[in-house]
Amino acid sequence: MYKILTHNKISVKGLDKFSRDKYEVASEIGHPDAIMLRSHKLTPEAIADSVTAIGRAGAGVNNIPVDDCTERGVVVFNAPGANANAVKELVIAGLLLSGRDILGGIKYVKEEGPGLTEDELHKLVENGKKQYGGAELAGKTLGVVGLGAIGSLVAETGLMLGMKVLGLDPALSVEAAWRLSRDVERVENMQTLLSKSDYVSLHLPVLEATRNLINKELTESFKPGSVLLNFSREKLVDTQALVAALDSGKLRSYISDFPMPEFLGRKDVIQMPHLGASTAEAEENCAIMIADQLIDFLENGNIKNSVNFPNTSLERSGLCRLAIINKNVPKMLGQILSVLADRDQNVADMINKSRGEIAYNLIDIEREPTNGLIDEIKAIDGVISARVV
Numbered sequence: 288m289y290k291i292l293t294h295n296k297i298s299v300k301g302l303d304k305f306s307r308d309k310y311e312v313a314s315e316i317g318h319p320d321a322i323m324l325r326s327h328k329l330t331p332e333a334i335a336d337s338v339t340a341i342g343r344a345g346a347g348v349n350n351i352p353v354d355d356c357t358e359r360g361v362v363v364f365n366a367p368g369a370n371a372n373a374v375k376e377l378v379i380a381g382l383l384l385s386g387r388d389i390l391g392g393i394k395y396v397k398e399e400g401p402g403l404t405e406d407e408l409h410k411l412v413e414n415g416k417k418q419y420g421g422a423e424l425a426g427k428t429l430g431v432v433g434l435g436a437i438g439s440l441v442a443e444t445g446l447m448l449g450m451k452v453l454g455l456d457p458a459l460s461v462e463a464a465w466r467l468s469r470d471v472e473r474v475e476n477m478q479t480l481l482s483k484s485d486y487v488s489l490h491l492p493v494l495e496a497t498r499n500l501i502n503k504e505l506t507e508s509f510k511p512g513s514v515l516l517n518f519s520r521e522k523l524v525d526t527q528a529l530v531a532a533l534d535s536g537k538l539r540s541y542i543s544d545f546p547m548p549e550f551l552g553r554k555d556v557i558q559m560p561h562l563g564a565s566t567a568e569a570e571e572n573c574a575i576m577i578a579d580q581l582i583d584f585l586e587n588g589n590i591k592n593s594v595n596f597p598n599t600s601l602e603r604s605g606l607c608r609l610a611i612i613n614k615n616v617p618k619m620l621g622q623i624l625s626v627l628a629d630r631d632q633n634v635a636d637m638i639n640k641s642r643g644e645i646a647y648n649l650i651d652i653e654r655e656p657t658n659g660l661i662d663e664i665k666a667i668d669g670v671i672s673a674r675v676v
């Protein structure tokens with residue numbers, strides 16, 4: 288039986304992928320083989336030694352200690368693109384809410400309306416509505432930072448709304464580039480994007496290089512009166528720098544899915560409670576994608592959509608498969624194969640892939656492993672883990 292430890296509310300459509308005759312799935316379980324979670328913050332200590340894989344039913348992996356996992360040979364998966372449409376739709380809601388004072392207008396009717404007759408309500412509406420007007424999005428410029436799964440959809444929708452769209456992504460994948468409309472104008476740096484955009488939307492991960500991306504110096508580049516939308520992560524922005532930019536009027540408004548205490552009570556900030564991926568469809572898509580990936584890894588050793596291991600896939604041949612993780616240093620494969628040769632184990636097929644400091648091998652052998660084979664492989668200096676799948 289494989290054991291899957293879950294954190295957060297994971298869609299049953301995904302959990303149902305684990306057949307009950309092979310898997311035990313629970314939010315409390317001893318010696319788990321894998322962990323499946325959403326935004327739960329995982330510490331290295333909370334990852335049991337038995338864990339071989341972690342599946343993030345979402346995009347961002349900043350709640351997982353990925354470097355520590357890599358060192359320990361724990362494969363971390365995410366679900367690229369599975370919640371992108373849900374986030375895009377909320378970003379468009381954010382754009383619309385910032386274009387006009389829709390929330391202020393609704394509050395006005397809700398607070399001032401009760402107890403009034405139809406005539407009085409009509410007067411209230413017609414007298415008060417001038418306070419809640421705004422401007423149209425069509426004809427304005429939208430700057431999108433990060434043109435991956437979400438950013439490309441936001442850019443596309445911006446074009447459909449009649450906006451001019453600028454995009455910046457220094458690490459754009461070939462696949463993402465194919466998805467992108469030619470009408471998205473590429474810019475080379477943040478300063479240019481900020482200075483030309485009426486609305487700026489962030490769609491990139493928090494990495495060492497992107498932490499506090501929007502800092503004090505960069506806020507100087509905002510086009511006066513522009514709006515910043517952050518549906519990615521709070522750590523991409525320097526909160527104090529944004530407060531100053533809002534106070535000075537350099538920024539007209541900040542719309543975020545990641546509330547910070549400094550912004551509470553401000554009329555020029557809209558904070559949502561991390562709702563981007565909270566749709567039934569996105570929750571299902573993410574849970575199904577992660578469950579499929581975990582099952583293929585646990586049962587076949589195959590890796591798809593890992594953030595720290597190479598994509599690795601091998602059709603099964605032979606009788607038995609070994610999945611071995613080792614440090615990416617010379618002579619490892621030779622030593623592993625020589626242990627197999629010493630035990631008269633013929634290799635039917637194999638694949639060896641590396642990513643950064645880590646290497647991964649799937650080796651199909653023609654006989655059942657003899658006693659002590661796995662321990663002998665694990666004893667090779669540089670081997671991190673070895674298992675029969």
Ligand SMILES: NC(=O)c1ccc[n+]([C@@H]2O[C@H](COP(=O)([O-])OP(=O)(O)OC[C@H]3O[C@@H](n4cnc5c(N)ncnc54)[C@H](O)[C@@H]3O)[C@@H](O)[C@H]2O)c1
Pocket residue numbers: 345346347348367368370371374432433434435436437438455456457458459460463490491492493496497518519520544561562563564565
């Ligand atoms: N609000 C939510 O609920 C929610 C849901 C999903 C994702 N997210 C956040 O959105 C982020 C993006 O998600 P995605 O699915 O589009 O990911 P993605 O991996 O498809 O796209 C991210 C893009 O950012 C680009 N990028 C990296 N560094 C950059 C930089 N310095 N400048 C510009 N671009 C850069 C990458 O090249 C990539 O194309 C996630 O990392 C996550 O933090 C939030």
Ligand SMILES: O=C(O)CC[C@@H](O)C(=O)O
Pocket residue numbers: 325326344345346347348370561563564565
């Ligand atoms: O699981 C969620 O609700 C949020 C997920 C989101 O932040 C992500 O990075 O995919």
